[in-house]
Amino acid sequence: MSQFTVIGGGIIGASTAYHLIKQGHEVTVYDRNDRGNATGASAGIINPWVSQRRNKKWYRLVTKAARYYPGFIGQLEEETDSETGYTRRGSISLFKDDDVLELAFNRISKKKTDAPEMGEVKMLSREEVKDYHPHLSDKYSGVYVEGGAQVKGALLRDSLKKAFIKAGGTWIDKNPPETTEGMTIYATGAWGSEQGFKPVITHQRSEVLHFKVEEAEVVKTPVVMALGPIYIVEMGDNEFAIGTTHQKTESYDDSPSEENYQYLRGLAERYFPDSKLTDIRMMVGFKPYTRDFLPFIGHVDENTFVINGAGATGLTAGPFIGHEVARFLSGEETDLDLSDYSYVEPENN
Numbered sequence: 205m206s207q208f209t210v211i212g213g214g215i216i217g218a219s220t221a222y223h224l225i226k227q228g229h230e231v232t233v234y235d236r237n238d239r240g241n242a243t244g245a246s247a248g249i250i251n252p253w254v255s256q257r258r259n260k261k262w263y264r265l266v267t268k269a270a271r272y273y274p275g276f277i278g279q280l281e282e283e284t285d286s287e288t289g290y291t292r293r294g295s296i297s298l299f300k301d302d303d304v305l306e307l308a309f310n311r312i313s314k315k316k317t318d319a320p321e322m323g324e325v326k327m328l329s330r331e332e333v334k335d336y337h338p339h340l341s342d343k344y345s346g347v348y349v350e351g352g353a354q355v356k357g358a359l360l361r362d363s364l365k366k367a368f369i370k371a372g373g374t375w376i377d378k379n380p381p382e383t384t385e386g387m388t389i390y391a392t393g394a395w396g397s398e399q400g401f402k403p404v405i406t407h408q409r410s411e412v413l414h415f416k417v418e419e420a421e422v423v424k425t426p427v428v429m430a431l432g433p434i435y436i437v438e439m440g441d442n443e444f445a446i447g448t449t450h451q452k453t454e455s456y457d458d459s460p461s462e463e464n465y466q467y468l469r470g471l472a473e474r475y476f477p478d479s480k481l482t483d484i485r486m487m488v489g490f491k492p493y494t495r496d497f498l499p500f501i502g503h504v505d506e507n508t509f510v511i512n513g514a515g516a517t518g519l520t521a522g523p524f525i526g527h528e529v530a531r532f533l534s535g536e537e538t539d540l541d542l543s544d545y546s547y548v549e550p551e552n553n
């Protein structure tokens with residue numbers, strides 16, 4: 205048994221702490237729960253197969269992570285008897301142009317060879333898109349992927365925290381003391397720049413609009429990958445979230461911007477043209493990045509380990525990263541080759 209101090213209790217820190225305690229170690233978490241933490245703001249799509257990003261190390265990580273999710277959620281629900289915020293109702297990627305739809309369908313279908321957990325992949329006509337998601341505009345056809353899922357970050361983190369404490373872990377909701385016990389793991393998200401480790405951590409501010417569809421009938425809908433970087437997820441009974449905006453910044457101001465609100469409200473009206481929409485709230489979060497847009501997972505010295513830069517897919521990758529890091533630090537074999545992510549130079553492309 206070893207002693208670990210985890211600094212930061214977002215999805216990365218919470219998952220790492222949970223998996224370490226399951227390995228039988230002594231673990232303490234310190235978390236400041238800063239405003240704008242990414243885990244609390246995110247709506248959490250788990251759907252890596254439809255991305256056009258070509259980086260192999262990233263793709264390996266997120267597809268293994270998506271495969272890990274259902275078993276991990278099952279275990280967590282059993283241990284905590286609480287909601288984890290995870291649902292798997294498939295995803296629909298929307299297209300305006302039928303030629304592009306067919307190309308996308310072929311590209312996405314091919315991925316099934318290595319990822320059977322994608323389940324059924326099919327093209328949807330405009331009418332079929334509305335069968336799956338009656339609120340949506342009838343302007344778009346789509347590609348449906350059965351394995352697409354979503355998770356509410358805040359609920360998942362709370363569930364991990366509950367399971368961690370139940371298993372004997374210590375969770376302290378404040379800054380760590382000057383000196384900590386055992387190996388220190390920094391999972392400080394966008395606040396990683398405070399430590400000054402390499403690679404440098406920067407952050408992007410992202411905003412999401414939550415709104416309600418004022419209709420009596422409640423429908424359960426798949427995740428929607430809309431045009432460009434926009435997605436729409438269901439957050440509860442006729443409540444949806446649309447996002448996100450992306451803005452590189454050094455600020456940690458998490459107040460919503462009027463410009464981004466107007467932009468997202470306009471998109472919500474465009475995608476839900478026949479519904480009466482009521483605003484609920486804007487959520488603002490800071491996504492942590494490295495220069496290479498890949499997470500960094502590795503030692504900075506013998507007693508200091510860093511996991512950061514999970515970027516736009518940290519909720520997908522977080523549980524599996526925690527699992528793998530706990531195995532690695534326990535001297536066990538890992539499924540993922542962590543040396544792929546413990547780089548500083550050269551660039552990972």
Ligand SMILES: Cc1cc2nc3c(=O)[nH]c(=O)nc-3n(C[C@H](O)[C@H](O)[C@H](O)COP(=O)(O)OP(=O)(O)OC[C@H]3O[C@@H](n4cnc5c(N)ncnc54)[C@H](O)[C@@H]3O)c2cc1C
Nearest residue numbers: 212214216236237238242243246249393489517518519520
């Ligand atoms: C709007 C939005 C939408 C997103 N959508 C998706 C999505 O659809 N799918 C997906 O996979 N990912 C998504 N993400 C990305 C994902 O949420 C992040 O990659 C992930 O949450 C990062 O987790 P983290 O633990 O590294 O950081 P965080 O969640 O920010 O947690 C860091 C924690 O460390 C604490 N901390 C920092 N410094 C200290 C310190 N010195 N002492 C104590 N505590 C400290 C902070 O207070 C915070 O609680 C989204 C993110 C945002 C913002």
